[in-house]
Amino acid sequence: MPATELEQIVNLCKRRGFVYPSAEIYGGFRSSYDYGPLGSLMLRNVKDAWVRTMVQERDDVVLIDAAILGPPAVFEASGHLANFSDPLVDCTVCNKRFREDQLDARDCPNKMKGCTFTEARAFNLMFQTHAGPVEGEGATVYMRPETAQGMFVNFANVLQTSRKKPPFGIAQVGKSFRNEITPGNFIFRTREFEQMEMEFFVPPAESSKWYEYWCNERLNWYIELGIPAELLRIRAHDAVELSHYSAGTSDIEFKFPWGWGELEGIAQRTNFDLNRHSEFSHQKLDYFDQATNERYVPYVVEPAAGANRTMAAFLLAAYDEDVVNDEPRTVLRLHPRLAPYKVAVLPLSKKDTLMPLSKQIFGQLSKLYMVDFDETQAIGRRYRRQDEIGTPFCVTVDFDSLEDQAVTIRERDTTTQERVPIAQLESVLQSKLGF
Ligand code: GAP
Numbered sequence: 001m002p003a004t005e006l007e008q009i010v011n012l013c014k015r016r017g018f019v020y021p022s023a024e025i026y027g028g029f030r031s032s033y034d035y036g037p038l039g040s041l042m043l044r045n046v047k048d049a050w051v052r053t054m055v056q057e058r059d060d061v062v063l064i065d066a067a068i069l070g071p072p073a074v075f076e077a078s079g080h081l082a083n084f085s086d087p088l089v090d091c092t093v094c095n096k097r098f099r100e101d102q103l104d105a106r107d108c109p110n111k112m113k114g115c116t117f118t119e120a121r122a123f124n125l126m127f128q129t130h131a132g133p134v135e136g137e138g139a140t141v142y143m144r145p146e147t148a149q150g151m152f153v154n155f156a157n158v159l160q161t162s163r164k165k166p167p168f169g170i171a172q173v174g175k176s177f178r179n180e181i182t183p184g185n186f187i188f189r190t191r192e193f194e195q196m197e198m199e200f201f202v203p204p205a206e207s208s209k210w211y212e213y214w215c216n217e218r219l220n221w222y223i224e225l226g227i228p229a230e231l232l233r234i235r236a237h238d239a240v241e242l243s244h245y246s247a248g249t250s251d252i253e254f255k256f257p258w259g260w261g262e263l264e265g266i267a268q269r270t271n272f273d274l275n276r277h278s279e280f281s282h283q284k285l286d287y288f289d290q291a292t293n294e295r296y297v298p299y300v301v302e303p304a305a306g307a308n309r310t311m312a313a314f315l316l317a318a319y320d321e322d323v324v325n326d327e328p329r330t331v332l333r334l335h336p337r338l339a340p341y342k343v344a345v346l347p348l349s350k351k352d353t354l355m356p357l358s359k360q361i362f363g364q365l366s367k368l369y370m371v372d373f374d375e376t377q378a379i380g381r382r383y384r385r386q387d388e389i390g391t392p393f394c395v396t397v398d399f400d401s402l403e404d405q406a407v408t409i410r411e412r413d414t415t416t417q418e419r420v421p422i423a424q425l426e427s428v429l430q431s432k433l434g435f
Contacts, residue, residue: 002231003319006257009312010186012319012330013039016389018340019187031183031190038389039311041340041370043194046311047173049337050196053221054171054303061169061198062162066150068175069131069141077280078149078273080126080142083244086181088123092116099181125178127191143177148302150174151199152273155285166287166298167210171198173307187308188261194307199269201287201298207268210301215250215266218303222252222263222310226335227317231255237265245272252305254313263313264305271297314338318390324415332390333413336433339390342369343429346382348398350375358397361407361422365395368426369433387412393429 003009013019018039022032035043055063075081087100094110100120108115126145132138144150151158151170158170173196183189202210215234223229237249249267253260274297278285286297318334336342343365347358358373365371372391374382379396386394396408407425409432410417420428 001320002228003316004257006186006316008319009315012332012388013315018042018315018389031180032192033187033190033308038340042314042334042338043307043311045338045340046307046314047194047196049225050221050305050307051171051173054169054196054198058169060164060167061171061200062158062164063171063173064150064154064158065174066147066154066172068144068177069129070144070149072140072142073280074149074153074277075126075142075145077276078152079244079276080145080149081124084126084145085122085124087120088181089117089120092118097181102182123179123181125180127177127179145178146176146304147172147174147195147197148199148273148304151197152277152285153281155201155274155277156283159287165289167200167202167206169198169200171196173197185256185258185261187312188256190308193309195304196307196310197302197304200301200303202301203289204271204296204299207270207299207301211248211266211268214301214303215252218264218266218305219252222254222313225314225338226333227254227313231313231317233260235260243267245269254316256313256316261309263310264303267302267304269300269302271299273300274298329384329387331387331412334390334392336392337435339392340370341372341386341389341391342393342433344372344374344382344386344391344394346373346379346386346394346396347375348379348396353402354397354399357401361395361397361425364426365429369429383410383415393432395425395429 016038017036020034020036021028022034023029051063055061072081088097089100090097091108093115094108096110127143129141130138131141150172174194175192176195177192180189180191183191200210200214219232219234222232231254233253235251235253242249246267247270249265251262252264254263274285286295288295314334318332320331320333322329322331345358345362345365347354362371362373383394392412394410396410401407406419406421408417409420409428
């Protein structure tokens, strides 16, 4: 039974060290979050799972890591300076600002009497700053609102250095920044967030085929990592929703407690970006196909996902409450690849006699996986704690272990226990985890 209220995971995240409000000791910094010891591991696992599927397991996609700050020319060419804006209205009574397209029947969400709104005006979402030692005098620079432009401006570099040819992709994982008018819903919409994007460059005639292909591939990625299919849907954009660069976009949406929300967009960006950067930079950004003797500007199909809201979706889908030994428990049934810790090593007692063997097992397993070590409190409490943070397996070292050189593996989902010789521990865990 996945979480039905956002608060269920917000509380768990705070209590267990997944996600904290940013700058909390100063009262918090609105809609910014810091990822704690467990959240930082899980967020990294989400991004690693994406890189594994999108780059490591393919021979037609390469990874880059481009700069966050960019000169105006990049965003002039990309169209973000002119077009990347939301329609903003002010309420004349409560003086709050809203996105016009998110208002129900132009009612003020604060429900003040006699609310009226100003005319909508375009509000550019990019953060602008200045580079240089003298405040106010440096060159204007922008923080990237999407990682995608890094792939377009490096298209020629990658083509020359990677020996790839269309169809091929350039992928990137990294931070993007948008001055969102209405951030909210925990880590769903924030001003600073991480994207996992891939630009797939194809011969123009193959664009529709690859669009279908990536819609299916991407939907399956979420299902394979444990989100039930009924909590996911794919929705094509109406013409009015399309971004300035898109000839067609479909969103992969997750059923959040407040309704369907976008996890990822798959867009047909045509040759818009390469043409624009070619025009503004006066550089050739095309491909010469020696087989057909043809020169063309590749079309682009772009699967673009958000790491943070995807992590929220994985947490919501994995959240469960059940009863074990007549006691209620909270359990995160996370896919092992996403779980912060894969294994926890638990000496049955704090007694010194169990420590050397327990530490030795921790040392051995932590070379393979992220492993927790917990010697505090009663063993039942420790199992519950690991269940609540999604650790798939606990390895318990008891007094018999000193004699029989065996330990107990306990499974999170079924709570079943199995005695395993220490000599076989690595291979048994490997087959249970699947990696
Ligand atoms: N390059 C295309 C692009 O950026 P997008 O739909 O604007 O497309 C892609 O963003 C993904 O980035 C979204 O599906 C979402 O998961 C994530 N994202 C966008 N804005 C976000 C925000 N303010 N907070 C968290 N994630 C965001």
